[in-house]
Amino acid sequence: MASVTLRNVSKTYPGGFEAIKGIGLEVADGQFCVLVGPSGCGKSTLLRMVAGLETVSGGDIDIGGRIVNAIEPAERDIAMVFQNYALYPHMSVYNNMAYGLRNRGMPKPEIDTRVQEAARILEIGPMLDRKPGQLSGGQRQRVAMGRAIVRQPKVFLFDEPLSNLDAKLRIAMRVEIRKLQRRLKTTSIYVTHDQLEAMTLADILVVMNSGRVEQIGNPLDIYQKPATTFVASFIGAPPMNLMPLRADEIRSQFPGDSRAGDSRATREAGILGIRPEDFLISSDAIAGGIALDLTVEAIERVGAETFIYGTRQHEVQGVAANPGELPPGEVIVRIPGAIAPAIGERIRAIAPRDKLHLFSADGRKRIDL
Amino acid sequence: MVEHRRFGNLLPHLVLLAGVAIVAFPVYLAIIASTHDNSVIANGQMPLIPGSHAIETYWNTIVSGTGKTTREPVGGMMLNSLIMALGIAAGKIAISIISAYAIVFFSFPFRMTAFWTIFITLMLPVEVRIFPTYKITSDLHMLDSYAGLILPLIASATATLLFRQFFMTVPKELVEASKIDGAGPIRFFWDTLLPLSVTNIAALFVILFIYGWNQYLWPLLITTRDDMQTIVIGIKKIIDVHDALTEWQVAMATAVLAMLPPVAVVVLMQRLFVKGLIETEK
Numbered sequence: 280m281a282s283v284t285l286r287n288v289s290k291t292y293p294g295g296f297e298a299i300k301g302i303g304l305e306v307a308d309g310q311f312c313v314l315v316g317p318s319g320c321g322k323s324t325l326l327r328m329v330a331g332l333e334t335v336s337g338g339d340i341d342i343g344g345r346i347v348n349a350i351e352p353a354e355r356d357i358a359m360v361f362q363n364y365a366l367y368p369h370m371s372v373y374n375n376m377a378y379g380l381r382n383r384g385m386p387k388p389e390i391d392t393r394v395q396e397a398a399r400i401l402e403i404g405p406m407l408d409r410k411p412g413q414l415s416g417g418q419r420q421r422v423a424m425g426r427a428i429v430r431q432p433k434v435f436l437f438d439e440p441l442s443n444l445d446a447k448l449r450i451a452m453r454v455e456i457r458k459l460q461r462r463l464k465t466t467s468i469y470v471t472h473d474q475l476e477a478m479t480l481a482d483i484l485v486v487m488n489s490g491r492v493e494q495i496g497n498p499l500d501i502y503q504k505p506a507t508t509f510v511a512s513f514i515g516a517p518p519m520n521l522m523p524l525r526a527d528e529i530r531s532q533f534p535g536d537s538r539a540g541d542s543r544a545t546r547e548a549g550i551l552g553i554r555p556e557d558f559l560i561s562s563d564a565i566a567g568g569i570a571l572d573l574t575v576e577a578i579e580r581v582g583a584e585t586f587i588y589g590t591r592q593h594e595v596q597g598v599a600a601n602p603g604e605l606p607p608g609e610v611i612v613r614i615p616g617a618i619a620p621a622i623g624e625r626i627r628a629i630a631p632r633d634k635l636h637l638f639s640a641d642g643r644k645r646i647d648l
Numbered sequence: 649m650v651e652h653r654r655f656g657n658l659l660p661h662l663v664l665l666a667g668v669a670i671v672a673f674p675v676y677l678a679i680i681a682s683t684h685d686n687s688v689i690a691n692g693q694m695p696l697i698p699g700s701h702a703i704e705t706y707w708n709t710i711v712s713g714t715g716k717t718t719r720e721p722v723g724g725m726m727l728n729s730l731i732m733a734l735g736i737a738a739g740k741i742a743i744s745i746i747s748a749y750a751i752v753f754f755s756f757p758f759r760m761t762a763f764w765t766i767f768i769t770l771m772l773p774v775e776v777r778i779f780p781t782y783k784i785t786s787d788l789h790m791l792d793s794y795a796g797l798i799l800p801l802i803a804s805a806t807a808t809l810l811f812r813q814f815f816m817t818v819p820k821e822l823v824e825a826s827k828i829d830g831a832g833p834i835r836f837f838w839d840t841l842l843p844l845s846v847t848n849i850a851a852l853f854v855i856l857f858i859y860g861w862n863q864y865l866w867p868l869l870i871t872t873r874d875d876m877q878t879i880v881i882g883i884k885k886i887i888d889v890h891d892a893l894t895e896w897q898v899a900m901a902t903a904v905l906a907m908l909p910p911v912a913v914v915v916l917m918q919r920l921f922v923k924g925l926i927e928t929e930k
Contacts, residue, residue: 358828361821363821365824369840378829378839382830383830426825
């Protein structure tokens with residue numbers, strides 16, 4: 280049980296590449312922190328720095344009140360679950376879990392108690408004598424977790440532990456990891472590129488982009504109030520619709536707003552964001568809301584909901600593309616049910632005022648309306 | 649492409665049988681010859697069926713030695729050969745596995761230089777460096793000793809290379825998991841790397857044992873005492889006699905005996921050997 284605190288942590292590789300550009304983060308005791316971001320954003324590097332597998336170029340990593348920058352991984356009192364499990368192929372499941380404990384010189388009876396207990400929790404009791412090669416992907420995943428549990432560490436570190444599993448198993452294991460963490464109340468840091476995994480698991484969500492933190496917070500807060508266009512398009516699937524607006528468009532769209540109307544921000548150009556599910560298909564106009572006239576280009580029916588891909592009637596100028604962002608001019612609308620307009624049909628999508636997000640023109644800042 | 653035709657297999661089988669006959673016939677002849685009396689072979693009519701002197705010949709060859717040609721029984725030579733071959737195989741494996749370990753898993757200055765230096769020694773087999781090697785061995789007073797037979801031959805670039813290739817396929821997460829589990833470099837080597845290398849070691853052992861067993865030039869140079877000679881040299885000495893009839897039955901028995909240990913090693917280690925050469929499971 281311990282908190283993990285990162286203070287202005289940075290990592291520069293010998294070649295001069297800055298993988299982590301000064302990150303501060305606080306994970307309280309027992310919390311589940313998820314680092315999410317596209318590949319190459321430095322999330323795995325950061326996790327490996329906490330584990331002690333990468334050196335720290337600057338700043339402090341503090342685990343349970345002890346700065347661990349110069350401490351060996353084994354002495355940091357952490358346990359890590361790797362993406363490819365990294366089980367010892369020549370050892371039985373039992374020995375895989377017991378190995379770390381033996382290396383610490385723990386007495387045999389205690390090792391046995393701990394391994395049996397972990398095996399019971401993870402329901403891998405009947406497999407203790409098998410080798411990892413004889414197990415399925417999901418079972419190996421459990422063994423890898425078991426190896427972490429038996430150590431009873433201060434912190435669990437997960438490096439994309441579910442990405443080698445098939446979709447169904449991934450969801451099942453996701454729920455199990457969450458339950459397990461709740462039960463053991465061990466501080467955890469979890470790395471993933473899957474925003475759905477991130478949303479469902481996290482107590483605190485850290486969205487990272489090219490070595491920086493874009494936003495830290497409660498997952499729902501981040502979803503509802505993304506701080507940048509990057510976060511807006513990365514969290515949520517399909518991504519938030521982003522449309523650049525000229526200054527005069529903003530003025531006419533948000534006139535007379537007591538808070539924003541006079542601020543300088545709304546007089547400059549900006550980016551308007553609307554989540555696909557916040558649209559309604561309707562010919563009415565909403566006071567203060569926005570209405571988009573769309574030509575339906577493609578339709579995806581997934582049963583409970585339908586996604587409509589449409590192009591806006593009047594083209595606006597393109598903005599710098601972020602990962603996951605729509606091509607300029609394209610809008611995704613999510614409607615419940617399976618009834619959808621036909622391809623080529625012209626529709627009007629409206630969104631109420633309180634569902635609109637406005638960002639500065641460079642996408643780096645949220646403008647509260 | 650697997651076809652099953654009634655006579656379709658005939659031709660391949662004929663070819664295979666011909667191949668087997670070409671390889672096996674001389675061996676068969678050697679075995680037959682070792683069971684006959686010397687006079688039968690010496691008169692030029694080599695029989696194709698076994699004779700009746702087998703036990704006598706092998707007893708004389710292995711245990712008592714024959715007074716006329718070689719003063720030493722072949723049993724002793726086999727022991728020398730065995731010690732040398734085992735020593736070379738074990739030494740080569742031990743040295744190359746730790747050099748490969750250093751090259752792959754540690755970063756130190758001139759790591760690649762070290763690797764290439766080892767690699768270049770591929771071009772320097774014993775035959776090329778035989779004079780300096782002899783000089784050093786002799787200066788160290790290792791002539792006519794097992795150390796002299798074994799030590800100059802145990803550096804192996806090939807084996808180092810093979811282990812290097814294998815080590816590079818070991819996932820780096822395994823190293824990291826070991827680190828987190830509190831296993832230092834030596835423990836990782838013993839507990840994880842060595843058990844994973846078993847099949848590779850076995851495959852190399854087969855190759856290197858045979859290499860060591862078949863050594864001719866080096867033992868010939870540095871052993872002068874009869875009780876230190878190896879069986880491969882023994883065969884040559886038994887055939888090469890002056891003022892007497894070559895004891896062909898003894899020579900053939902020695903040849904058969906010289907074949908047995910390598911055959912035994914191959915047969916016993918065959919499964920591991922094949923696994924070690926083809927397996928990629930990790």
